[in-house]
Amino acid sequence: MSNNEGMNEYDQQHPIDYYKESIRLYYYNIVLHQHVEQVTQERNEIKQKLLKFQALEDQESELSMEDKRKRNRRSAIEIPRSHVCQIKNCNKSYGSEGSLMQHMKIKHGITQHLDKIGQISDQFKSNE
Numbered sequence: 001m002s003n004n005e006g007m008n009e010y011d012q013q014h015p016i017d018y019y020k021e022s023i024r025l026y027y028y029n030i031v032l033h034q035h036v037e038q039v040t041q042e043r044n045e046i047k048q049k050l051l052k053f054q055a056l057e058d059q060e061s062e063l064s065m066e067d068k069r070k071r072n073r074r075s076a077i078e079i080p081r082s083h084v085c086q087i088k089n090c091n092k093s094y095g096s097e098g099s100l101m102q103h104m105k106i107k108h109g110i111t112q113h114l115d116k117i118g119q120i121s122d123q124f125k126s127n128e
Contacts, residue, residue, distance in 0.1 A: 081093035
């Protein structure tokens with residue numbers, strides 16, 4: 001059996017140049033190796049970013065746990081009541097303007113701004 005007997009027709013028309021094929025595979029291997037190194041480097045960068053993100057997430061959860069702790073609130077007797085209702089026969093006093101405004105709106109039906117309460121209450125007193 002000669003060398004050409006085992007080859008098909010395509011192989012006989014296009015003989016393989018083993019030297020060129022080995023050089024082509026060598027360069028292909030170099031390019032593939034570089035690509036693998038690049039992907040490995042990108043994977044490591046992603047891992048580092050993920051670790052940083054997880055650390056930040058852990059810190060945030062610790063901070064949110066601190067926020068969820070029970071707040072120490074002042075009792076009613078500890079609040080200085082400097083905002084007094086100006087309506088006649090109403091001796092209520094409150095610790096904030098907002099609380100006084102809410103009282104005026106609910107109990108007396110007055111919805112004006114607090115700056116005008118003095119004028120409104122004077123008119124209300126004069127009408128009684």
